[in-house]
Amino acid sequence: MPIILSVNGQKHSIDNAAADVPLLWVLRDMVGMTGTKFGCGVGLCGACGVLIGGQRFFSCQTPLRAVIGRDVTTIEGLGEDPHGAALQQAWEEADVVQCGYCQPGQLIAACALLKANPRPDDAAIDEGMSGNLCRCGTYPRIRKAVKLAAGGGR
Numbered sequence: 247m248p249i250i251l252s253v254n255g256q257k258h259s260i261d262n263a264a265a266d267v268p269l270l271w272v273l274r275d276m277v278g279m280t281g282t283k284f285g286c287g288v289g290l291c292g293a294c295g296v297l298i299g300g301q302r303f304f305s306c307q308t309p310l311r312a313v314i315g316r317d318v319t320t321i322e323g324l325g326e327d328p329h330g331a332a333l334q335q336a337w338e339e340a341d342v343v344q345c346g347y348c349q350p351g352q353l354i355a356a357c358a359l360l361k362a363n364p365r366p367d368d369a370a371i372d373e374g375m376s377g378n379l380c381r382c383g384t385y386p387r388i389r390k391a392v393k394l395a396a397g398g399g400r
Contacts, residue, residue, distance in 0.1 A: 248260055248261045249263060249265070249310060249314060250314070251272065251277065251310070251313065251314070251318065252315075252316070252317045252318065253273065253277050253279060253317075253318045253319075253320060253323070254279075254317075254318070254319055254320060254322055254323025254326070255317065255323065255326070258276070258277050260272060260276055260277075260310070263276060263310055264310070265309065265310055265311035266309045266310070266311065267309065267310050268305060268306050268307065268308065268309065268310075269296070269303075269305040269306075269308040269309065269310055269312070269313055269318070270282060270284060270294045270305035270306045270308075272310050273296070273305060273318070273320060279320045279321075279322050281320055281321035281322050281350045282294055282295070282296060282305055282320050282321060282350060282351075283347060283348070283350055283351065284306065285306075285347075285348070285351070285379075286306070287306050288306070288307070289304040289306060289307040289377075290377075290379075291348070291351070291378070291379045292304065292348065292351040292352070292355060292377050292378030292379060293347065293348050293350070293351045293378075293379075294306040294351060295350070295351035295352075295354035295355055295378065296308075296318050296319060296320050296354060297318070297319035297324075297327075297354055297357060297358060298312075298313055298316050298317070298318055298319075299316060299317075300358065300361045300362075301358055301361075302354055302355050302357075302358035302377075304377075319354075320350075320354075321350035321353060321354060324353055324354065324357060327357060329356075329357045329360040329361055329364075329395065330353070330357045332360075332395040333353055333356050333357055333360070333391065333392070333395040334353065335394075335395070336390075336391040336392070336394035336395040337349070337353065337391050339391070339394055340387045340388075340390045340391035340394055341387060342384050342387040342388055342390075342391050343384070344380075344382035344384050345381070345382050347381075348378060348379060348380045348381070348382075351378050352375070352378050352380065352388055355374060355375050355377070355378045356374070356375065356388070356391070356392050356395070358374070359371065359374030359375065359392065360392070360395060360396060362374070364396060365396055365397070366392065366396060368389065371389050371392050371393070372389075374392075375388060375389075375392070
């Protein structure tokens with residue numbers, strides 16, 4: 247029996263997937279949402295971040311069964327969220343991206359942060375963005391972009 251998965255507001259029928267397969271592989275290989283990246287596979291880098299109910303989850307560690315009946319937001323759908331759209335604009339304004347590999351997960355984490363705390367200070371940004379690694383070291387630009395999206399950096 248197929249599993250119905252809601253991704254970015256659209257329903258997808260998932261056939262031939264075990265309920266315990268990581269959501270990451272379903273998103274990438276069966277739904278075609280390749281913006282969600284594989285990084286470490288153990289929930290330590292944040293590249294695979296998605297929103298489920300407005301909260302960040304590492305899709306490499308989230309089994310498919312955990313999202314049945316819940317809407318999953320990937321980087322491809324983030325612009326439909328007001329916080330996500332503001333973050334995408336701020337990311338460009340602050341020139342955050344260097345190599346770009348970690349950025350989908352960074353944006354997902356920042357969106358979850360702003361949903362929980364619309365006006366975060368530096369400590370709240372550091373806490374909210376923890377769990378997302380950037381090998382290029384764009385952390386100061388990420389913090390600036392989060393502040394811009396929150397309306398505090400202009």
